[in-house]
Amino acid sequence: MQSAFQEHWAKTSGEELSGADQFPGLAAAGNTKAQIVSSHSFSIAPVPLVQAVAFAAATKRIWITNAYCTPTPDQVDLLTKAARRGVDVRILVPGQNNDQPLTKSAGRGAYGKLLEGGVKIFEYEPTMIHIKSIVADTQFSMIGSSNLDARSAEINEELDVVVYDRDFGRRTEETFIRDLSQSREYTLEQFRRRSLWERVVEWLAYPFRSQL
Numbered sequence: 001m002q003s004a005f006q007e008h009w010a011k012t013s014g015e016e017l018s019g020a021d022q023f024p025g026l027a028a029a030g031n032t033k034a035q036i037v038s039s040h041s042f043s044i045a046p047v048p049l050v051q052a053v054a055f056a057a058a059t060k061r062i063w064i065t066n067a068y069c070t071p072t073p074d075q076v077d078l079l080t081k082a083a084r085r086g087v088d089v090r091i092l093v094p095g096q097n098n099d100q101p102l103t104k105s106a107g108r109g110a111y112g113k114l115l116e117g118g119v120k121i122f123e124y125e126p127t128m129i130h131i132k133s134i135v136a137d138t139q140f141s142m143i144g145s146s147n148l149d150a151r152s153a154e155i156n157e158e159l160d161v162v163v164y165d166r167d168f169g170r171r172t173e174e175t176f177i178r179d180l181s182q183s184r185e186y187t188l189e190q191f192r193r194r195s196l197w198e199r200v201v202e203w204l205a206y207p208f209r210s211q212l
Contacts, residue, residue, distance in 0.1 A: 080117025
């Protein structure tokens, strides 16, 4: 975490941080294994690479909650391949309560391939949901600032924590299940019956999906 902060600080201010005062000793707290994954703008971002490994390695479930979900073709391919090999792939996204409707429209274009590939999509109903989390096979959890989109992979400055711990993964799954109980499934039939207006907005928003 200190290293990621230093990189951003140096990039923004041109000042290098050094010395014991800037990096005090930190006592261990607990025994959970975790990893910081930071991405920097306009560079090869490690976040989608870590996600890709998790999606490709999962054997039981991949549960994703994401506020601004506009998956790239590679992400769609990995998730549908996982679903076709029997992995329970679910994506929970905002429903009607959405503070970025254009982003939703840009991402909804991918719903067809996801649903046809066996991925289940749910829309959270009570309010805007802003969680960005992934849990795979209980033992891999990823939480942080990044979204399942091209912008987080290529443009944004993002910071995520990957936790390799089954107890933590179970708590993440429990949170997902609670949120899922307040959600409505979005089906392939609904996608195919969406209005002409929705299709037009999706078509207009799609070219700008990496910027939304």
